[in-house]
Amino acid sequence: MTSLILPTASLSTTPQSPVSSSSSRIQHTLTQRIHIPPHIYKHPAAILLELCTSLQELHQIIPLIIKNGLYQEHLFQTKLVSLFCKYNSLTEATRVFEPIEDKNDALYHTMLKGYAQNSSISDGFSFFCRMVEEGVRPVVYNFTYLLKGCGENNYVKEGKEVHAQVILNGHEGDVYVMTCVVNMYAKCRLVEDAYKVFVRLPERDLVCWNTIIAGYAQNGFAGRAIELVAQMLSEGLRPDPVTVISILPAVGNVGDLRVGKAIHGSVFKSGYERHGNVATALVDMYLKCGCLSTGRVIFDKMRSKNVVSWNIMIDGYAQNGDYAEALSLFDKMLDNGFKPTGVTVMAALHACADSGELTRGQFVHSLVNELGLKHDVSVMNSLISMYCKCKRVDIAAEIFNNMKEKTLVSWNAMILGYAQNGQIINALNHFRLMKVKNIDPDSFTMVSIIAAVTELSVLRQAKWVHGVVTRTCLDTNVFVKTALVDMYAKCGAITTARKLFDLMNDRHVTTWNAMIDGYGTHGYGTEAIKLFKEMEARDIKPNNITFLCIISACSHSGFVEEGRQYFYKMKHEFKIEPTMDHYGTMVDLLGRSGRLTEAWDFIQDMPVEPGINVFGAMLGACKIHKNVELAEMAAGRLFELNPNDGGYYVLLANIYVTASMWDKVTEIRSKMDERGIRKTPGYSSVELENEVHTFYSGSSWHSDSNKIYNFLEILIDKIKDAGYAPATDLMQDVEDDLQEQMVSTHSEKLAIAFGLLNTRPGTTIHIRKNLRVCGDCHNATKYISLVENREIIVRDLHRFHHFKNGICSCGDYW
DNA sequence: CTAGGGTTAG
Structure with missing residues (x-):
């Protein structure tokens, strides 16, 4: 890192000594002023260089330059260095640069730009120092490259150093380079420092306003960014498309639809909606605010959709759970001849994963290879998640094992996949392997590992994982702590779970859900209700899972009236639409307590087609209360929906046993034999x-x-x-x-x-x-x-x- | 060489 430190002393004296003392430098300056004759700059090789679009073409032009004796010309040398840098071939650029004996300033500046844009920051700095040492006086735009590099790489210390040099070199009033300084601080997440520089600028034009607005927007200060737009307007500046594109993502992130609509209005008035990227940003904002249809209308109207517009729209559907529409739009994008990017593929894979569409997922996988995205780690991670969600951990593991470059996210995806598919040992082994490879786990890793241990339900392992969480200092994360509460509860250590719960000062709804469910499954219905009431008192909004937990807790404790009230409260007070699981739990609540006909009537009154779990709960209640007639009705509907689950056949057979209806028992048993259905061994x-x-x-x-x-x-x-x-x-x-x-x-x-x-x-x-x-x-x-x-x-x-x-x-x- | 700001993401 020491190589990054700039030679302050020599630099600070530079403004006072405009010309280097070296005699060869004077010569260079002279050559620079030599007029370039038209036969050089109008030479066909020079024109070819102007038209060059790739490294291959450049390689074809070079022999022509040499053959025509033009290789020694400054114009060609500078152009070659510039083009090699542009095509990311720094070695070839230096191969041209180094042997040149009378290097002029332009050549140095070109080379610096190449280093700053294509190499590591330290290489850029080293070259800058060398340039200064070799007597070339830095010009103001040299600093802009360095500042950009610092911002992109989060090099705060070096960025501050360049800032100091900018001032020492007397560029404090230059709005161009100062905008770069503002941008550098903003990109390094030091948005307040960026603002300090911004307010001290002698003049503020639209670009520097856009920079500070984007700075606040990108650092999560949406409100402040919106405020600054208003201030800019009051100072008489009109926003341009860049202002709009910078502010809209922030508006979307905070979901401020009112402001979003206001911006949409002004965009419409200024005619910017024809600007493709502005329309894309509007679509994105509406999708993030949950207005899928409005977003879709703008999207459909766009004449010049680009890949980003498609990506946003597809991902919007995927994020909102409309997987079918996401995938159909993906197909449409392909039909329209757009080449999907990594982001497209990730959105499509997300949709395949969450809808369990293995076949379509495999199709997307084949596209990944065709599109050459095999080396995009993020895409490969999405493939792993997709295969795991589609229960093909084996394929996921194959992909994972073949990945040359794995990130923490790859490991997390694989461990979660194992945990969610019941392969606990594999999950734990991979966690161990991570440690061997010196990869530090993060909160996502720990949540997966805790889930795996929860599945094991072994208290000893639970204590071990709790220890790991503490040692890795991940015990401050809400999700990790919630997972621990859930784990202790599921391992039977309900008191420990409650102790951890009480120690938390930043609980999430899921934290409350975990604790309420813990009490419910342990038969502590009163405690569950107490906790729900505390939630209400603290004004914490329950979600549909909270109601599932509390109704189920009431069911396990026989609190029929309370359970019914919660179901009512969910629908009418919180306007939450019941899912199939809620209906199943309600049937369980009524049936368990012996209200069998009421449970049956409840099923008949359901506004949606009852699912397997609903009839399963009914059958279970019939077993407890020995009701053969209703059991047969429930079983009939159940076998239509799920003819191959041995558990329900055995349940019905046992109901017949209790009623001493032995011929019926034999009948069921032979039916099972006929259909090859077997009971799960206990x-x-x-x-x-x-x-x-x-x-x-x-x-x-x-x-x-x-x-x-x-x-x-x-x-x-x-x-x-x-x-x-x-x-x-x-x-x-x-x-x-x-x-x-x-x-x-x-x-x-x-x-x-x-x-x-x-x-x-x-x-x-x-x-x-x-x-x-x-x-x-x-x-x-x-x-x-x-x-x-x-x-x-x-x-x-x-x-x-x-x-x-x-x-x-x-x-x-x- | 001849400068500064913007969009999607596991």
């Missing part, structure tokens, strides 16, 4: 010493199998003495004692026995089950918690059961 897992042990019903593969079965036998005798009666009414043609033996080896019981055997007395046992806990196991676990004096927390498919002193937090209501 399993329970328990964590021990950093290892997760999984048990299936009646399984004996565990190395401690004998010990577990012996212990379980003693345990069941013990709870029988306490009053436990095993369920023996589950099958028709099986003897009671055999049935008892079958239920006694359910996976939950094996996992609990294993947990008790391997933990110290008094330790809480955490069990995870992939299905809903069965009635007999629920009953047995209550007794076990009593006789063993242990707290047992079972997380099943839908909720948590906290067993303590012979009772369960669900109040036998699940």
Whole structure:
């Protein structure tokens, strides 16, 4: 970095010594003034250079220059340096530049421009220093290149240095270079410093006003930018298209439709709406303000749409969830012969991902290769996300592994993909791999990792990830903290979750949702309602998820009236349209409490076609309350919608079992055999010493199998003495004692026995089950918690059961 | 060589 420091002493004296003392310099100055004869500047080679458009063409022209003996001419040398710089070939430019013996000022200035625009900032600075040392006096526009480079690369220290040099060289009053200084500070996010320079300018023209306005707009100070536009108007300056294009994105970002419309009006009056980029900026503003149709009208009217206009429109639809329209517009863009850019492809992939359109996603993927966007990391990251969202983590992983240049975003996309597709081990392994490769995680990484651990629901891992978050200082991020609250709640540590929640001073709606849902799934309905009321008291606006959580919490606690009120409140007070999940939860609320006909009527009154989850909730309620008639009706509709889910067949069969309708049971079982539908095998897992042990019903593969079965036998005798009666009414043609033996080896019981055997007395046992806990196991676990004096927390498919002193937090209501 | 400001984004 020291090479970037400018030679202040020699420079500051430059204004006082207009001509360098070196004698060769005097000669150079003289040659510069030599008149260039027309046979040189009108030579066909000179004209060809003027028309040159690419590096290849330039290479073809050079032999012509040499053949005609023009290579030594200053005009050609300068032009060659300039063109090589323009086509990004700095090595060739220096190859022309260095051997020249009598370099004139123009040559130095050209070379400097090349370094400043195409190379690293330090190269630009080094060359500047060299130029000064070799006696060339810097001219004012030399500083503009350097300032631009500082701004683009966030080089604050160097930028300030150039600012000082500009003043030392007496250019303080030059509005051109001072505008560059203003721009440099604004680009370095020091917009207040930019403003200080701006206000001290002796004269302020439209361009420098535009610069400071854009500066505030780009740094997130939309209001201030709008204010400055007003001030500019009051000083008698009329905005031009650049002013409009600078201010509109800021207006869009804050969603100030009123100001946006006012600008639209003035644009219309001045006739700027014919300016393609102004129209594009207007479309963008309307889309960001959520006015899709207005944006579309302007877009459709545009005569000269460019790629950016298409990109904005496509992305606007994708962002607003209208994936079909986004993709149809993408097709239209291709039909109109536009070449998609990386941004287009990312918007299209976003639409494919969120609508699960794998086939179209793969089509876009093929375009990526055709368009030569394979080396655009952002595009590749979008491909990874698309494949993950479309559940093809395998393809995503292949892309990820083949990427030469991975960014943090690539890692985040891959880890999130693994976490969301249940590949927890892969997610954690990639997190470890990141560390090996010395890539520091950010808040996005941590949210994904926390989600993965939440899926595991192992308290030990939860504490580990919490530790990582603290050590990496990412525990200040709201999203990370919210994920932690959710994680602790889902790991059964509801008290820890609440402690973290209370420690937060910057909660997001999702934070409240996580906590309310945590209470709900643990059966703490009263706490959930209390929290909702606190939200209201603090004027925090609930969203549709909040209502889903609170109604579900009411359902789990049997608060039917309260649940109904929240549903009403959501629709009428908060004007939130219920989703299918809300309807499902309402059916669950009514059905669970025994109001079966009411639940059925609720389904009939739904304004939309009921989905699978709605009939699923109905069927579940029929199982609890033993209603065969309604169960058959719900199941009929359910099998029409989803004929291949084994779980619902088993549920109906069990309803028949309870009603002793054995012929119906046989009928269902043979139907399942016919259609090749199988029940998901149930399993329970328990964590021990950093290892997760999984048990299936009646399984004996565990190395401690004998010990577990012996212990379980003693345990069941013990709870029988306490009053436990095993369920023996589950099958028709099986003897009671055999049935008892079958239920006694359910996976939950094996996992609990294993947990008790391997933990110290008094330790809480955490069990995870992939299905809903069965009635007999629920009953047995209550007794076990009593006789063993242990707290047992079972997380099943839908909720948590906290067993303590012979009772369960669900109040036998699940 | 002969200067300064603007639009889309995971």
